[in-house]
Amino acid sequence: MPTAMPATHLCWGLDDLSLLLAWEPTGPVRLLAAGEPSALPDPEAEPERCAALARRALPVVEIQTTDGGRLGTSGKRHVDGAMSRGMRYAGHEESRSGDVRRLRVRMSDDATGLLATAVFTLRAGIPVLHAEAQVENTGPQAVGLEYVSSLALSNLACHLPDTERWEDGLSLWLAANPWSGEFRWSEATLAERGLYDVGMVAFGQTGSKNRIAVTSTGSWSSSEHLPMGCLEQPSTGRALLWQIEHNGSWHAELGDRFDDVYLALSGPTDREHQWRRRLAPGESFRTVPVALAMVPEGGFEAAVTAMTAHRRATRRPHPDHDQLPVVFNDFMNSLMGEPSTKALLPLVDAAAAAGAEVFCIDAGWFDPEPPGTVGPGGVPGWWDSVGEWREAASRFPGGLDEVIGRIRGAGMVPGLWLEPEVVGVRSPIAAELPEEAFFRRDGVRVVEWGRHQLDLRHPAARAHLDTVVDRLVRDYGVGYLKLDYNIDIGAGTDGPDGGDSPGDGLLGHNRAYVDWLDGVVDRHPGLVLESCAAGGSRTDHAILSRLPIHSVTDQQDFRLLPAIAAAAPTAVTPEQGAMWAYPLPDHTDADLGTVMVSAMLGRVHLSGRPDLLTEAQLAVVRRALDTYKTYRHFLPTAHPSWPLGLPGWRDDWIALALTAPDDATTLLAVWRREGATENVSIPLPWIPEGTRPRVLFESDSGVDLHWDARAGALRVGIATASAVLVAFDRR
Numbered sequence: 001m002p003t004a005m006p007a008t009h010l011c012w013g014l015d016d017l018s019l020l021l022a023w024e025p026t027g028p029v030r031l032l033a034a035g036e037p038s039a040l041p042d043p044e045a046e047p048e049r050c051a052a053l054a055r056r057a058l059p060v061v062e063i064q065t066t067d068g069g070r071l072g073t074s075g076k077r078h079v080d081g082a083m084s085r086g087m088r089y090a091g092h093e094e095s096r097s098g099d100v101r102r103l104r105v106r107m108s109d110d111a112t113g114l115l116a117t118a119v120f121t122l123r124a125g126i127p128v129l130h131a132e133a134q135v136e137n138t139g140p141q142a143v144g145l146e147y148v149s150s151l152a153l154s155n156l157a158c159h160l161p162d163t164e165r166w167e168d169g170l171s172l173w174l175a176a177n178p179w180s181g182e183f184r185w186s187e188a189t190l191a192e193r194g195l196y197d198v199g200m201v202a203f204g205q206t207g208s209k210n211r212i213a214v215t216s217t218g219s220w221s222s223s224e225h226l227p228m229g230c231l232e233q234p235s236t237g238r239a240l241l242w243q244i245e246h247n248g249s250w251h252a253e254l255g256d257r258f259d260d261v262y263l264a265l266s267g268p269t270d271r272e273h274q275w276r277r278r279l280a281p282g283e284s285f286r287t288v289p290v291a292l293a294m295v296p297e298g299g300f301e302a303a304v305t306a307m308t309a310h311r312r313a314t315r316r317p318h319p320d321h322d323q324l325p326v327v328f329n330d331f332m333n334s335l336m337g338e339p340s341t342k343a344l345l346p347l348v349d350a351a352a353a354a355g356a357e358v359f360c361i362d363a364g365w366f367d368p369e370p371p372g373t374v375g376p377g378g379v380p381g382w383w384d385s386v387g388e389w390r391e392a393a394s395r396f397p398g399g400l401d402e403v404i405g406r407i408r409g410a411g412m413v414p415g416l417w418l419e420p421e422v423v424g425v426r427s428p429i430a431a432e433l434p435e436e437a438f439f440r441r442d443g444v445r446v447v448e449w450g451r452h453q454l455d456l457r458h459p460a461a462r463a464h465l466d467t468v469v470d471r472l473v474r475d476y477g478v479g480y481l482k483l484d485y486n487i488d489i490g491a492g493t494d495g496p497d498g499g500d501s502p503g504d505g506l507l508g509h510n511r512a513y514v515d516w517l518d519g520v521v522d523r524h525p526g527l528v529l530e531s532c533a534a535g536g537s538r539t540d541h542a543i544l545s546r547l548p549i550h551s552v553t554d555q556q557d558f559r560l561l562p563a564i565a566a567a568a569p570t571a572v573t574p575e576q577g578a579m580w581a582y583p584l585p586d587h588t589d590a591d592l593g594t595v596m597v598s599a600m601l602g603r604v605h606l607s608g609r610p611d612l613l614t615e616a617q618l619a620v621v622r623r624a625l626d627t628y629k630t631y632r633h634f635l636p637t638a639h640p641s642w643p644l645g646l647p648g649w650r651d652d653w654i655a656l657a658l659t660a661p662d663d664a665t666t667l668l669a670v671w672r673r674e675g676a677t678e679n680v681s682i683p684l685p686w687i688p689e690g691t692r693p694r695v696l697f698e699s700d701s702g703v704d705l706h707w708d709a710r711a712g713a714l715r716v717g718i719a720t721a722s723a724v725l726v727a728f729d730r731r
Contacts, residue, residue, distance in 0.1 A: 007054065009043040012094065012103050012120075016127035017294055019120060021105065022054050023089040029107050029118075030057035033155050034129060036296050056258040058152040059084040060105055060118040061133045066144035066276070075209040076271065077255055078147045078264050083109060087116060099124035113139020113281075116148075128310035129292045136284040145277040146270035150244070150287040156231060156254075156261040159238055166261055167191040172254065173230035173241075173300055174214060175570070177222045179537065180555040183567035185646045187232075187300075190254070190261070201259050211255040215272045218488040219453070219506060220537035221247050226571050227540050230300050231263065239295050241303035243571075245541035246288035248510035249273040249492075249503060265290045268503040274491045275503025288507075291541070300646075304570055305639040311541060311573050312636070316521065320528045320548035321575055324603060324632040325413070326355055326625055327530075327549070329482070331362035332607040333556055333582040337380050338371045339364050340395040344403050350611035352410035354618060355625035358480050358528070359407045360415030365400065368392040377449065384450030387423035387430065389468045404476050415480025415528075416472060420465050421513065422451040422487060429464065437461040439493035439509075441502060446489060453489040455505070456512035469520055473527060480528045482551070485536035510542075517546050530578070539571050549603055551578045558582065558591065561598040562671040562723065563647040566656040569640035574602050574658055582608030583621050590722040592617065593699035594671060596624035597723035600697065601658055601669050602635075604628060620699050627697045627725070637661055643668075643682045652676030663688060666728040667696070672718040679704075684728070685712040691728045698724040 009032075010021045018037040023029040032053040033040055041049045058079055064070060068082035087107035095102045103120045115138050121130040131151040137143050157166035167190045174193075176184040190196075190212065198208040214225050221227055227244040229252055242265060244250040249268035254261060267288035268275035277285050291314075293306035315321075328351035335343055339361050351359055364382065366389055367373075373381030391400040407414040423429045423438070430452055437460045439446040439453040446453060454461040472478050492506025500508070517529065531547040533539045534554035544550055550572050553564045561579065568577040581599035583592055599605065604625065610618060638658035647654040654671040663686050670682065693707050693714055702719025705726065718724060 007050070008089075009050065010092065011037070011040060013037065014101060014122050014124055016125065017122060017129060019103070019129070021060065022050065022057075025088070028059035028084055028087045029089050029105050030054055031060050031153060032057045033158065034153060034292070035294055036127075039159070039296065053155050053158065056260045057154045058262055058264070059087065059107070060152070061107065061116040061135070062147065062149035062152045062264060063114075063116060063135065063145070064147040066146055073206050073209060075211070076213070077209065077211050078149065078251070078253060078266065078269060079152065079255065079257065079262060080206070081147065083112075083114065084116070086111070087114075090115065112141070112143055113137060114143055123310070123313055126309045126313060127294055127306050129294070130289060130310070130314070131292065132289040133287045134284055135279065137279040137281050140281055142281065143279045145279055145285060147266065148285065148287050149264050149266050150290040151292065152262065152264045153292070154257065154260060154262040156240065156263060158260060159233060159236070164235070165197055166256070167196050169233060169235065170261065171232045171234055172212065173232065175226040175228060177224060177226050177539065179223070179534070180553055181560070181649065182539070182553050182564050183226070183570055184649060185567060185570065195254065195256060197256060197259070206258065207256040211253045213251070213253045215251040217249050217273055218490050219248055219510070220488045221250065222533065222539040223488060223537035228571060230303055232299050234299070237297040237299040237302070239299050239303040241293040241300070241307055242290060243307065243541055244288060244290050245545070246510065247514060247538050247540050247542040248506050249275070250288065268507055270503075273503040274501055275507065276501040277504050301641050308569070308573055308639050311544065314541075315545040318521075318528070318548040319526070321636055322633070324575055324635060325357035326604045326606060326628070327358040327360060327415070327480070327578065328356035328412070328606045329360045329362050330607065331417075332554070332580045332605070333584060334607045334609055335362070335364070337362065337364040340371070341398060341403055345406055346611040348403070348406045348410055348412075350618070351606060352412055354606065354610050354621050355629070356606050357412055358415055359412045360417065360480055360482050361403065362417040362482065363484070365395065365416060366390060366392055368394050375450070379450070384424040385426040386419055386451070387427035389418060389472070400476065404478075408477070413479040414476065415482060416476070416478050417482045417484060418468070419484045419486060420468070421454050421456070421485055423454060425450055425452065433460050433464060434458070439489055439505070441494055446493065448487045448489055451487050453487070455493055455509050456516050457508050462512070462516055465516065466519070470523070473524055479526065480530065482530040482532055483536075483547070484532040485538065488537070514542055514546060521546070544572060544576060548576060549578050550576045551605060553580070555580070558595045558598070559674065559721075562594065562654045562673065563649050563651065565598040565602065566642065566647045566654045566669070566671070568602060569656070570646070573636075574638060574640065575636040576603065578603035578605045580605050580607055583610060583613060583617060584608050585612045585614070585617070587617065589620065589699045590701045590720045592620045593701050593722035593724065596621065596699070597669050597671065597697065597725050600624065600628050600725055601656055601667060624697050631667065631696070631727070634658070634660065634665065634667070638667070643684055644680070653680040655682050657684070659686065664729065668714070668726040668728065669723065670716050670718070670726065671723040672721055674721045676721070678719065679715055679717045682714045682716060683712060684714055687712060687728050691730055693726050693728050694731070696725040696727045698722070
């Protein structure tokens with residue numbers, strides 16, 4: 001009987017998070033386990049445990065090719081690719097730069113010449129693994145790729161006690177992300193989500209062949225689900241939170257394999273997204289990046305804290321992250337896409353009086369059609385003619401400069417709304433640019449809701465947008481651009497010669513778009529670019545790592561905003577997540593409390609009609625913004641928590657806390673909603689001894705606070721449906 005060749009092990013990482021990899025001469029490199037170093041097995045002292053982990057572990061890069069498919073499994077799973085199973089270790093390199101460590105692990109296939117490289121990155125003090133992969137064709141023949149994982153991690157149930165089944169002992173958090181109802185997290189066991197131990201491993205099978213799959217198709221990365229999820233062991237608080245850092249199609253799946261659980265993350269796939277890549281000799285393909293936060297205790301909230309640190313450490317620096325100016329935008333429950341000199345000038349004065357520091361003119365400033373004109377489908381008349389981005393003389397008889405000058409004279413930075421990636425079918429730009437500058441399928445230019453989609457891989461498309469942005473900055477002196485995106489263009493484009501798969505064409509455009517964003521900020525480093533995920537549905541780190549401010553919702557009912565505002569920090573750092581505050585003349589003082597507090601633990605997007613408020617109402621708004629300016633410097637270092645649990649859509653009481661890294665200061669927003677009891681007890685066990693609560697802001701709604709220091713709980717009473725902002729600090 002042949003003797004099994006001994007495995008080679010590599011333990012790599014930092015104090016907060018390490019990886020254990022292994023390979024044999026006759027098998028691929030496998031990622032056996034990840035976690036805090038003390039939890040990883042010692043290959044010399046625990047060879048049997050390591051062998052058991054290796055049996056279940058997947059290759060560091062999962063690859064499926066057209067002529068190879070999968071082995072040992074079937075169904076819809078994206079694991080056990082024949083190509084990746086046939087690869088062999090080809091070397092690894094470790095590097096360090098400051099507090100960043102990187103590991104590159106290479107595998108190769110002699111028959112095809114395919115070379116796969118897994119790239120893992122860690123940062124000191126942050127228990128988050130960043131991962132991506134690259135596949136290069138060094139052989140003589142083209143290879144058809146149909147799936148390449150960014151990260152494949154197995155043995156996720158190995159920490160469970162023998163008495164606990166993985167189907168019940170592991171919970172999965174997922175976030176539905178409907179338009180105007182964003183960040184709807186829910187927790188359920190794997191069994192409740194449809195994944196069971198069916199007992200077939202004892203009969204020589206891999207497992208159930210089932211999976212829990214979450215996928216996003218098309219050009220909106222977060223229109224149905226956030227590109228995130230969290231696997232938690234409730235009995236211990238061990239948790240694994242992931243995010244896919246891509247602004248287009250993505251896929252995540254969990255499945256069972258040899259009595260354990262795996263997670264596979266990727267960008268677009270053939271089966272789900274019409275993505276294939278014909279990799280010619282000498283060509284390479286890079287996956288979308290992903291990040292994985294792993295904590296041994298503290299559960300979902302502790303993992304979010306770690307991921308928040310990762311987001312801050314890996315985004316592009318911008319002065320807006322520290323300044324956090326209050327932005328007035330004339331759209332939401334205000335002009336609603338019908339700006340004009342007559343309508344804007346009173347708003348400019350009122351916004352400045354309230355305390356706004358940026359004034360952004362939203363959609364419609366380019367629309368020459370009469371106000372109220374409605375096009376096909378009930379959209380504004382300008383909807384299918386956008387793309388040239390020049391001011392409408394009929395709306396601005398004295399020129400847009402008149403309004404811009406008024407904004408600047410009031411001490412505010414002027415801004416404009418832009419939807420850069422689309423060109424209306426009636427726009428002259430649709431005829432001026434070449435066919436290859438647009439998305440096409442089977443040689444036909446794609447139309448969605450009266451718009452064409454620019455393909456930013458084409459130099460003419462990029463030159464057009466560069467010209468537009470540079471002109472707006474030069475001619476108007478704008479310091480703020482709100483970038484919207486209101487169509488989902490579908491599977492993608494098959495490229496100028498019809499040779500791309502639609503999914504690969506979309507992936508190419510996605511990458512070209514973020515490269516274009518980088519180019520804009522390189523040329524205009526002081527310009528603030530806002531990502532509008534309300535219409536754009538792109539709450540992902542590919543966008544958030546580049547743009548400093550992110551509008552998260554289009555919700556127009558202030559009574560529904562608290563559930564969105566409180567949950568937003570799960571996906572967006574507080575200093576980037578912008579929430580509407582739209583005071584209106586018919587709002588009571590209690591209403592204004594809800595309106596203003598909903599925006600005060602993030603970025604304030606003031607709107608509504610401050611020009612029509614009474615002096616008393618305006619005083620409430622002004623007091624809220626003056627208060628906000630006293631503590632906004634605190635937001636870029638604070639981490640979120642939810643002392644009443646993540647908010648349900650119809651919860652009676654909602655609470656969001658932001659806490660300093662040393663726990664010395666906590667800001668707490670509390671909302672009482674219609675029909676709730678008058679009091680609620682909020683557990684705050686981390687509040688230091690000797691710290692007492694004080695009201696930072698409320699709108700004369702009858703707020704009562706009682707702090708029980710021994711129990712670590714705050715009883716909050718609010719006389720009617722409203723909200724209060726509370727501070728815990730040593731003063």
